[in-house]
Amino acid sequence: MRRDWDSFSFHLAIGIVAVLALVLLVAPTAIVIIVSFTSGFSLRFPPPGYSLRWYGELWDAWQLHFAAMNSLKVAAAATGLSILLGTAAGLGIARSQRASAKMLDSLFMSPLVLPALAFGLSALMFFSALGMPVSPLTLIIGHTVVCVPYVVRNTVAALSQLDPTLLECSASLGADKVYTFRRITLPLIRPGILAGGFIAFMSSFDNVPVSLFLRDAATDMLPIRSSAIRWCACPMWCATRWRRCRSSTRRCSNAPQASGRTRSTPSAASPCR
Amino acid sequence: MQKRDTGEGGRSLVVDAVTHRYGASVAVENINLDIRSGELVALLGPSGCGKTTLLRIIAGFVRQTEGRIILSDEVVDDLGPKRRRIGIVFQNYALFPHMSVAENVAYGPAALGMGKAEREAEVRRLLELVKLGHLADRLPRQLSGGQQQRVALARALAIKPRILLLDEPFAALDKNLRLDMQIEIKRLQRLSGITTVMVTHDQEEALSMADRVAVLSQGRLEQFASPTEIYDRPQSLFVNTFVGSANQLNGIVVSADAGRATVRLDAGAEVVARTPAGTLAAGQRCLVCLRPEHLELGDGADGFAAVVEMGLPLGPTVVHEVRGADGAGIKVSEPRRAGVALRETGAPVRVRPAAPDLATAYSAS
Numbered sequence: 001m002r003r004d005w006d007s008f009s010f011h012l013a014i015g016i017v018a019v020l021a022l023v024l025l026v027a028p029t030a031i032v033i034i035v036s037f038t039s040g041f042s043l044r045f046p047p048p049g050y051s052l053r054w055y056g057e058l059w060d061a062w063q064l065h066f067a068a069m070n071s072l073k074v075a076a077a078a079t080g081l082s083i084l085l086g087t088a089a090g091l092g093i094a095r096s097q098r099a100s101a102k103m104l105d106s107l108f109m110s111p112l113v114l115p116a117l118a119f120g121l122s123a124l125m126f127f128s129a130l131g132m133p134v135s136p137l138t139l140i141i142g143h144t145v146v147c148v149p150y151v152v153r154n155t156v157a158a159l160s161q162l163d164p165t166l167l168e169c170s171a172s173l174g175a176d177k178v179y180t181f182r183r184i185t186l187p188l189i190r191p192g193i194l195a196g197g198f199i200a201f202m203s204s205f206d207n208v209p210v211s212l213f214l215r216d217a218a219t220d221m222l223p224i225r226s227s228a229i230r231w232c233a234c235p236m237w238c239a240t241r242w243r244r245c246r247s248s249t250r251r252c253s254n255a256p257q258a259s260g261r262t263r264s265t266p267s268a269a270s271p272c273r
Numbered sequence: 274m275q276k277r278d279t280g281e282g283g284r285s286l287v288v289d290a291v292t293h294r295y296g297a298s299v300a301v302e303n304i305n306l307d308i309r310s311g312e313l314v315a316l317l318g319p320s321g322c323g324k325t326t327l328l329r330i331i332a333g334f335v336r337q338t339e340g341r342i343i344l345s346d347e348v349v350d351d352l353g354p355k356r357r358r359i360g361i362v363f364q365n366y367a368l369f370p371h372m373s374v375a376e377n378v379a380y381g382p383a384a385l386g387m388g389k390a391e392r393e394a395e396v397r398r399l400l401e402l403v404k405l406g407h408l409a410d411r412l413p414r415q416l417s418g419g420q421q422q423r424v425a426l427a428r429a430l431a432i433k434p435r436i437l438l439l440d441e442p443f444a445a446l447d448k449n450l451r452l453d454m455q456i457e458i459k460r461l462q463r464l465s466g467i468t469t470v471m472v473t474h475d476q477e478e479a480l481s482m483a484d485r486v487a488v489l490s491q492g493r494l495e496q497f498a499s500p501t502e503i504y505d506r507p508q509s510l511f512v513n514t515f516v517g518s519a520n521q522l523n524g525i526v527v528s529a530d531a532g533r534a535t536v537r538l539d540a541g542a543e544v545v546a547r548t549p550a551g552t553l554a555a556g557q558r559c560l561v562c563l564r565p566e567h568l569e570l571g572d573g574a575d576g577f578a579a580v581v582e583m584g585l586p587l588g589p590t591v592v593h594e595v596r597g598a599d600g601a602g603i604k605v606s607e608p609r610r611a612g613v614a615l616r617e618t619g620a621p622v623r624v625r626p627a628a629p630d631l632a633t634a635y636s637a638s
Contacts, residue, residue: 163365163367165363165365165367166367166369168332168334168354168361168363168367169361169363169367169369170369170380170384171334171353171354171355172332172333172354172355172357172359172360172361172429173355173380173381173384173385173428173429173431173432174355174356174358174381174384174385174432175355175380175381175384176355176384179384183369183380183384184369187371188370188371
């Protein structure tokens with residue numbers, strides 16, 4: 001009887017925590033999706049009515065399309081470079097026992113520790129000291145620096161899973177280093193490299209602080225445009241209203257959860273035209 | 274350099290005064306092996322005896338500090354593993370997990386630039402040889418341990434290796450499968466006539482499979498001889514106790530000449546023993562090794578007195594654990610006859626060598 005109660009209370013407590021966690025994690029996303037179908041101007045939840053009007057607006061929002069294309073291009077370039085450089089670095093670091101390899105590992109990881117704003121500012125100063133004006137090139141270089149750690153980390157992890165006898169075996173079967181890399185090492189660590197590449201792509205696509213400093217005026221980036229929505233006075237009275245109400249009182253209880261996602265919701269962005 | 278025999282079929286392998294040091298510690302010390310073509314040699318020893326290091330030196334993964342490796346009259350020290358053409362079956366098989374059985378076997382020929390049609394025919398031939406033709410498209414993880422080992426063997430044979438190395442080949446298999454695979458590998462080795470070196474810590478495996486066994490201890494070669502020679506005429510105390518089991522009895526040398534000594538055991542009785550590890554001096558303390566099956570229990574007056582502690586019937590044999598007058602525990606193994614009862618605990622018996630010339634004496638140090 002006592003054991004039943006122990007077990008019941010245990011499961012009850014775990015269940016409550018699990019439901020709480022699920023609600024807190026999933027609810028904001030669900031609310032954003034629901035609010036995107038609103039028929040009104042404000043990000044009110046629940047919406048006053050439902051329509052696809054903001055999706056229609058998005059279809060015509062050429063600035064957003066332009067920014068998104070820029071972001072995609074930069075992210076693709078930065079990811080490609082990161083995979084190339086990060087995999088090479090990972091191969092070198094993972095195989096070496098030397099202290100220099102450990103140091104290089106920390107060096108490649110440092111962009112993760114450094115505040116991205118600080119890196120963006122110092123990179124801008126560095127480029128201007130070199131006499132390089134900000135351009136898509138500087139933007140891609142900056143993004144690559146902050147994306148490389150993800151690829152390095154994942155490559156090193158994948159390599160540590162790789163049985164070194166496979167490489168010895170390959171050599172004993174008459175394969176040279178290049179052949180071994182192409183047929184054994186690369187296929188076996190490819191999932192790790194791709195995972196690293198995916199994270200790198202997302203972190204580049206989503207990056208604000210580095211883009212803020214290293215882009216030129218012509219290169220509008222999607223996350224910057226989206227976050228600018230918050231400050232934009234004309235169209236975003238909905239967003240600003242939310243900010244005001246959160247900073248002043250807690251009375252306004254219906255909209256706030258959605259706000260964290262507004263920057264990427266099309267409905268919030270389109271009135272900027 | 275020693276004499277060697279380069280026959281048809283397999284290649285000879287000479288390990289010539291090979292020493293290897295890792296920093297200050299010596300992994301193998303002055304090893305000389307002269308392996309004839311077509312021979313199956315086992316490197317036997319406890320873990321840390323240097324047998325794996327020696328195998329890695331032969332394979333070319335480790336460059337020895339001193340000495341030479343000579344493969345059918347060619348010194349191969351400057352050749353890396355990829356140019357030695359030595360087939361290796363690794364302990365964990367090291368099958369390429371992302372390739373099918375056929376692709377694994379085809380890997381070596383492909384790396385060596387063999388044409389596609391020729392390669393496929395070779396793969397088919399080898400998979401038939403190891404009786405895995407029907408599993409060519411499976412991935413390694415879909416195979417049992419024994420099947421994986423046969424794939425590893427086929428893959429090693431695919432490069433037409435000059436010699437074959439097996440690293441603890443049966444350690445990962447369960448007992449029933451182990452015997453099957455031992456027979457299988459011995460069959461394939463005989464069939465192809467390929468010179469084979471096998472590393473193992475399992476003495477039964479070494480004695481049953483190998484033509485000759487090299488016993489290693491602490492980096493040194495203790496004895497290199499046929500399995501029966503190793504078992505019957507061990508050259509050192511280590512070989513005597515590591516291969517098979519042996520009772521070690523303390524005694525004092527009464528008289529000695531070259532290769533032979535009469536020893537008075539502390540438990541009583543005198544025995545004549547071989548002294549392979551060096552002549553002993555009269556009056557010297559020594560250890561006499563007698564295998565359990567080299568002793569027998571009697572009720573007469575010869576031998577020395579002991580008391581039965583325990584009797585263990587092991588099917589065809591019966592082992593009695595007895596204790597001598599000096600307190601030494603001694604195992605005696607005799608053929609068991611149906612209907613004959615075990616000796617009772619506490620019963621007095623006499624222990625004597627079953628035949629002359631079976632004891633071996635080493636200086637006690």
